[in-house]
Amino acid sequence: MPKKKPSADQTKDKSKETDKLVELETNLRRALADYDNLKKQTEKEKAEFARFANGVIIEQLAGIWEGLDIVNQQLKTLMQSHGFEEIPIRVGDKFDPNIMEAVMSDGGGEKVVEVLGKGFMLNKKVVRAARVKVGEVKLEVKN
Numbered sequence: 217m218p219k220k221k222p223s224a225d226q227t228k229d230k231s232k233e234t235d236k237l238v239e240l241e242t243n244l245r246r247a248l249a250d251y252d253n254l255k256k257q258t259e260k261e262k263a264e265f266a267r268f269a270n271g272v273i274i275e276q277l278a279g280i281w282e283g284l285d286i287v288n289q290q291l292k293t294l295m296q297s298h299g300f301e302e303i304p305i306r307v308g309d310k311f312d313p314n315i316m317e318a319v320m321s322d323g324g325g326e327k328v329v330e331v332l333g334k335g336f337m338l339n340k341k342v343v344r345a346a347r348v349k350v351g352e353v354k355l356e357v358k359n
Contacts, residue, residue: 303335305346308353315342322351329353 222230295301303315309328311318315335322329328348335346 299337299339300343301337303337303342303346305331305335305348307331311348311350315345316348317345318350319347320349322349325352326350327353 305316305328307328307330311326311328315337316328319332320330327350329351330349331346332349333347334344335342336344
């Protein structure tokens with residue numbers, strides 16, 4: 217049996233259906249792309265919000281931090297006025313058992329290689345020796 221040739225109306229209907237199908241597919245692709253873009257934008261905004269969410273708290277803490285610095289300076293000034301002072305110790309200083317306590321050693325030498333804890337004096341008398349690591353100071357050569 218020979219195949220029937222589609223009528224002009226059938227061809228026209230089929231063409232309309234194909235066009236409608238192409239349009240629906242295009243719309244679906246656009247909708248999926250829009251969804252993907254929205255999802256990316258939402259994630260970006262969410263990350264940005266999280267970055268700055270604690271901004272108000274940090275601002276308040278910054279004020280407290282500054283206040284602590286002021287109080288710390290006032291406390292140092294007050295304590296110094298009553299004869300209390302920090303013992304100035306630096307890496308490379310010769311170990312002095314009168315003002316320092318060697319809590320660690322790298323095996324040789326009598327120089328301070330690391331200050332582990334501050335020392336303090338009251339009216340020139342040691343109330344807490346500086347805690348230090350003693351040894352040989354190694355100089356780094358920079359090219």
